[in-house]
Amino acid sequence: GNSVTQMEGPVTLSEEAFLTINCTYTATGYPSLFWYVQYPGEGLQLLLKATKADDKGSNKGFEATYRKETTSFHLEKGSVQVSDSAVYFCALSEGRDDKIIFGKGTRLHILP
Amino acid sequence: DAGVIQSPRHEVTEMGQEVTLRCKPISGHNSLFWYRQTMMRGLELLIYFNNNVPIDDSGMPEDRFSAKMPNASFSTLKIQPSEPRDSAVYFCASSLSGVLNNQPQHFGDGTRLSIL
Numbered sequence: 001g002n003s004v005t006q007m008e009g010p011v012t013l014s015e016e017a018f019l020t021i022n023c024t025y026t027a028t029g030y031p032s033l034f035w036y037v038q039y040p041g042e043g044l045q046l047l048l049k050a051t052k053a054d055d056k057g058s059n060k061g062f063e064a065t066y067r068k069e070t071t072s073f074h075l076e077k078g079s080v081q082v083s084d085s086a087v088y089f090c091a092l093s094e095g096r097d098d099k100i101i102f103g104k105g106t107r108l109h110i111l112p
Numbered sequence: 113d114a115g116v117i118q119s120p121r122h123e124v125t126e127m128g129q130e131v132t133l134r135c136k137p138i139s140g141h142n143s144l145f146w147y148r149q150t151m152m153r154g155l156e157l158l159i160y161f162n163n164n165v166p167i168d169d170s171g172m173p174e175d176r177f178s179a180k181m182p183n184a185s186f187s188t189l190k191i192q193p194s195e196p197r198d199s200a201v202y203f204c205a206s207s208l209s210g211v212l213n214n215q216p217q218h219f220g221d222g223t224r225l226s227i228l
Binding site for chain 1: 116143145154155157160162167168203205207209215216217218219220221222
């Protein structure tokens with residue numbers, strides 16, 4: 001079945017460091033891929049998405065490229081801020097139904 | 113625009129009591145999802161509706177849990193009787209399906225449920 005695997009956290013970085021959170025997926029078709037972010041006490045928010053191979057999603061300085069050959073969708077940011085501290089979820093949707101498959105989430109701590 | 117609205121934000125009750133969680137999806141969205149989030153099990157899909165009809169309830173943990181969607185703008189998740197292991201954050205999410213595939217889901221801020 002479809003699944004998403006992302007790196008376990010927590011990930012702790014200093015402010016202005018480079019961030020990578022790895023995500024790989026298994027899908028039988030051609031899924032759309034998402035990154036969601038969850039700030040403390042809030043629900044998940046869509047951060048970015050990509051709908052086909054080689055698409056790059058970007059938002060708020062974050063980027064992720066849909067790599068079909070490696071079945072990956074790694075999240076990157078060149079210079080993180082304390083305000084980026086949150087839990088990040090990689091997810092996929094195949095579109096055959098309305099469900100989105102979420103990874104387990106990666107907690108990110110940014111130190112000032 | 114108003115997002116997904118959940119109530120209450122926090123609920124504390126004693127075991128054995130009935131708990132009702134409420135959700136108002138984004139206007140115009142036709143799919144609605146109920147999730148449960150715990151530290152141990154992460155984010156779990158409990159049930160989802162499309163056009164007010166339950167499509168997949170395979171994630172509902174047991175018969176104590178039930179969900180309804182009487183109209184396009186309201187859904188409830190009920191636990192009766194509640195148990196301490198039901199303590200979690202419950203999220204409602206909605207999306208627009210059928211127009212374009214693979215639409216993202218929009219989440220409410222959740223209900224933090226504590227069963228004593």
